[in-house]
Amino acid sequence: QLQIVQSGGGSVQPGGSLRLSCAASGLTLENYAVGWFRQAPGKEREGVALITSTGRATTYADSVRGRFTVTRDNSVNMAYLQMNNLKPEDTAIYYCAARLGNSAMFREEAYEYWGQGTQVTVST
Numbered sequence: 001q002l003q004i005v006q007s008g009g010g011s012v013q014p015g016g017s018l019r020l021s022c023a024a025s026g027l028t029l030e031n032y033a034v035g036w037f038r039q040a041p042g043k044e045r046e047g048v049a050l051i052t053s054t055g056r057a058t059t060y061a062d063s064v065r066g067r068f069t070v071t072r073d074n075s076v077n078m079a080y081l082q083m084n085n086l087k088p089e090d091t092a093i094y095y096c097a098a099r100l101g102n103s104a105m106f107r108e109e110a111y112e113y114w115g116q117g118t119q120v121t122v123s124t
Contacts (some may be wrong), residue, residue: 001114002026009118016086016122022065022096022115030054030074033104035111036081043124045073045095047106049081054102061106064090066101086122093117 008020022034027039033053039045049070050059067086072079079096095118097111 004096004098004113004115006094006115006118009094010122011121011123012086013124014087017082017084018086018120020081020094020096020118020120021085022081024077024098024113025081027098027113029072029077029079029098032098032100032113033102034070034072034079035099035104035106036068036070037095037097037108038090038099039095039117040089040092044094048094049107050104050106051079052102052104053119057102057104059104059106083120086120088122090120091122092120094120 005023034051036049037045038048051070055072067084069082096115098113099111
């Protein structure tokens with residue numbers, strides 16, 4: 001069965017760090033670009049970070065650039081989102097998504113597989 005399973009997340013104080021993980025099963029993640037998206041309460045889902053299938057190129061939303069880092073380890077079929085200096089406005093459900101091919105983009109409809117989502121809460 002093809003699926004993506006996320007782990008990580010939780011609650012943290014402002015300025016703290018969290019790492020999200022994205023594990024693919026039933027598919028070879030090295031053939032897929034990965035995107036990280038998030039949806040805050042009452043808001044539309046937005047793109048956060050992208051990484052190509054090779055891992056050679058990454059893209060970040062302006063709101064997280066310099067604080068978040070997306071990586072991947074194709075040898076273990078995993079992708080990661082390291083989030084540092086978290087702010088209350090980062091509070092959201094975070095999703096990992098995979099699309100076949102090298103190119104990553106902030107268009108949700110381009111992704112074939114989605115993780116279940118994981119809650120990240122940043123508050124005092």
